[in-house]
Amino acid sequence: MPRPASARDRVLTAYEDLLIESGERGATLDAVAARAGVSKGGLLYHFGSKDALVEGFIARLMDLTEEDIDIMLAAPEGVVDYIIRTSVNEGTAFDRALIAAARLAQTADPRAGVALASIHDRWLDVVTQVVGDATVARAIVLISDGLYYNSALMGMGATEPNDPTDERLDRLLEVIARLGAASRP
Amino acid sequence: MPRPASARDRVLTAYEDLLIESGERGATLDAVAARAGVSKGGLLYHFGSKDALVEGFIARLMDLTEEDIDIMLAAPEGVVDYIIRTSVNEGTAFDRALIAAARLAQTADPRAGVALASIHDRWLDVVTQVVGDATVARAIVLISDGLYYNSALMGMGATEPNDPTDERLDRLLEVIARLGAASRP
């Protein structure tokens, strides 16, 4: 039940959208406020500084990460299938948050990079447990990283959502299976 | 024989260094000029605008790409071994240029993203020819992308050069060999 979305939440989403569409440079307080439908003063009531805005964004990203890992572990297609196919759809709230974080990671603030590294570690843990072998797990997570990377870097703005039913992903998953990855736990 | 490095070249290298260490936000004309040991006016004599500086940087990146592909094709260990091990050392001039380009890719300018995409395509071509299978080649290049991605995003500044003799890379290459990749042409 999506409730009317508080101003604070709208601000966070507006910031994320702008990071994806215009990069860190375009995600100014003015632009975020305009997009969220509040004034700059209104924005700064909720987040006292741009720093606080980044902090709030990363906190929400980490929450979404935990949710996604639960979904991943329960995925009927198996963890490996899930992690590859959802790299990167840009459809879900989590996908969007991840791309936005990637955009943020190379600017002034190292926090986004640290958050991404910790998410990466969580994935590696999960895949290692499912797959049994640490190096195979690493290869799989690296392929997932590569897919995210390409999504995040090429084609700012015009990033059309990946089709999870793309045949190329099917073939990629077949190849990955040769690594000795159990596609079901 | 490294000659005394023209001011123009020093500016380009300073820009690259600052992109790696401080991100796009930190790579201001002031900072670049200071690092290159020239004044802002001096910098703007060689590159009439920040746009021209980006252009010059990307041109040098593309030159380095062609050089690196020649080296890759002639590598005694084979193309696959070479591409994985050099993702990402941050030691060579080419590695540094690539990381800097990744930092640049999510800001205002789409040119860096376009350049990265074309480099990626060149790699995919080369690996596909060596390996025979397009999907296997894609998996390999994605792993390489993932390694670059992690280098570029985590740990701004403190990115210590990867050790190409790292045992973890050895194991990763063993796993990749299971994909059916010929490690030698």
Added chain:
DNA sequence: GTCTATATGACGATAGAC
């Protein structure tokens, strides 16, 4: 809680001396 000013500083770029 949300708004409209306004202060302050940084960045990109120009003009002109040497």
Added chain:
DNA sequence: GTCTATCGTCATATAGAC
């Protein structure tokens, strides 16, 4: 070729009214 001003613009942040 390289320098020292200097200008215009834009971004963050503050102050204080409603």
